[in-house]
Amino acid sequence: MKWMKTKGHIAEAVTHFNHAIEDLEIGRSVVEVSRCLFDAMNKIQTEWVISENDSEMGEIKAFKSMILKGLNTEDHINFLQSAEIRNFVFFEPQIMNHFTLKHHQYRPDHEIEPQLVKKASEEHHNVVNAYNTFLAAQKDEADDLLDYFLKKPELKERVIKRVSELLYVVRSNIAHGEKTPYGPDLMKKERDEEVCEVVIPLQRLLLNLLFDYPDRKLVAYGTLAPGNVNHGELSDIPGSWFDCLVNGRIDEINGLLFFDWMPSGPPIESRLFTSTMLPDSWYRLDKFEGSVYKRILIPVIGAIRSQGIFLANIYVAKHH
Numbered sequence: 144m145k146w147m148k149t150k151g152h153i154a155e156a157v158t159h160f161n162h163a164i165e166d167l168e169i170g171r172s173v174v175e176v177s178r179c180l181f182d183a184m185n186k187i188q189t190e191w192v193i194s195e196n197d198s199e200m201g202e203i204k205a206f207k208s209m210i211l212k213g214l215n216t217e218d219h220i221n222f223l224q225s226a227e228i229r230n231f232v233f234f235e236p237q238i239m240n241h242f243t244l245k246h247h248q249y250r251p252d253h254e255i256e257p258q259l260v261k262k263a264s265e266e267h268h269n270v271v272n273a274y275n276t277f278l279a280a281q282k283d284e285a286d287d288l289l290d291y292f293l294k295k296p297e298l299k300e301r302v303i304k305r306v307s308e309l310l311y312v313v314r315s316n317i318a319h320g321e322k323t324p325y326g327p328d329l330m331k332k333e334r335d336e337e338v339c340e341v342v343i344p345l346q347r348l349l350l351n352l353l354f355d356y357p358d359r360k361l362v363a364y365g366t367l368a369p370g371n372v373n374h375g376e377l378s379d380i381p382g383s384w385f386d387c388l389v390n391g392r393i394d395e396i397n398g399l400l401f402f403d404w405m406p407s408g409p410p411i412e413s414r415l416f417t418s419t420m421l422p423d424s425w426y427r428l429d430k431f432e433g434s435v436y437k438r439i440l441i442p443v444i445g446a447i448r449s450q451g452i453f454l455a456n457i458y459v460a461k462h463h
Contacts, residue, residue: 145201149242149310149451150406150442151406152186152187152189152190152193153186153187153190153442153452153454154406156183156184156186156187156190156351157179157183157439157440157441157442157454159179159182159183159186160179160180160183160350160440161439161440162179163179163180164439165174165437166179166215167343172336173336173339173340174317174332174335174336174339174344175314176339176343177317177339177342177343177346178318180214180343180346180347180350181317181318181346182272183196183313183317183350184206184346184349184350187209187350187353188202188205188206188209191203191205191209191213192297193207195208195212195228196257202311203307203308203311205287206307206311207303207304207308207345208309209353210303210307210349210353210387211300211303211305213353214352214353215363216289216292216293216296216299217289218352219292219299219303220289220299220350221293221352222301222303222349223274223277223299223303224281225345225348227344227345227347227348228274228306228345228348229266229288229343230341230345231306231309231341231342231345232270232271232274232306233271234267234338234341236428237264237267237268237271238264238266238267238312238313238316238334238338239255239260239263239264239267239334240263240264240265240266240307240312240315240316241263241315241319241331242315242450243259243262243265244259244263245261247262247263251327251328251329251330251331266308266309266312267309267312267352268307269305269308269309270302270306270308270309272305273301273302273304273305274302274305274306276298276301276302277299277301277302280295280298288289310342310346313339313342316331316338317335317338317339326407345460347422354440354453354454355453355454357453357454357455357456358421358422358425358439358456359417359418359419359421359422360415360416360417360421360443360453360454360455360456361377361415361416361417361421361428361455361456361457362387362389362402362413362414362416362441362443362455362456362457363377363413363415363416364389364393364400364402364411364413364414364457365399365400365402365413367416368413368414369384369414373431374433375428376428377416377428380416380418380420380421380424381418381420382417382418382419382420382421383416383417383418384412384414384415384416384417385414385415385417385445386412386413386415386433386445387412387413387414387415387443387444387445388410388411388412388413388443388444388445389402389404389410389411389413389441389443389457390404390405390407390408390409390411390441390443391405391408391409391411391441392401392405392408392409392411392441393411395459397434401459401460402434402457402458403459403460404439404440404441404457404459410444415443415445415455418454425438425456432458434461435460435461436458436459436460436461437458437459437460437461438456438457438458438459439457439459440454440455440456440457441454441455441457443455448456
């Protein structure tokens, strides 16, 4: 994430992400959750355009460029080999571009003609074709996949471009709701909900990659830090500790310390724990912290990165 320099855009992206995860946990509409995650991506995309110094870059091009250039080849392969992307690519019925439907005088109270369904599903059809080509190449080069795609990047790049285009279709579809000149489109609402069920896991995976694996990072400002009473909850997890700075304040309430994230607040010295094993421990740690705390992402500055901004998990008061 060394290309991320503007703390304001990243703080906004993180705020959208945290809201989306909280909404998902309390059972809010999956369409609203997906919108919020796309808002987070949009803020990262804005930061990407700034880093590329290309203010003329269009929305779709910027989105594709961010995924293609903002991640390395190993991340691309992890993304393309994931269950999340398979579920998205092979989702049925295929996702239709609502702009295409409207352009061809689609009415919500009429059955969609097969030819129009095919035309409106073109972006999804392109994704399936590109992904099947990728799978065939993966099968042939299973022993040295990373080296193969370093030599032939066009195969993975084609899939990523097509996936980016289809994600942008979903983003546009859900941004405009189900209102039409002919009344509410209840079938579109149902389609959007079904699509968002498979899109949200993919959005979360993609954000985790773009944010440089924050699920492997935890800021400890209280009893979990080395030398403190509850450090045993982390001591059995292999990993490394670093000094870091976080913006905000720490309050003590009934003997417990609570961090309050304030993007423009004063810097607080803290400790950062990083481990590839942390994702397997979040359920246990969340349960240990209990009902008075919740886990969110925040931007962090520290010795782990000499340049740029990185993100990590931290526990805050649940009522905040």
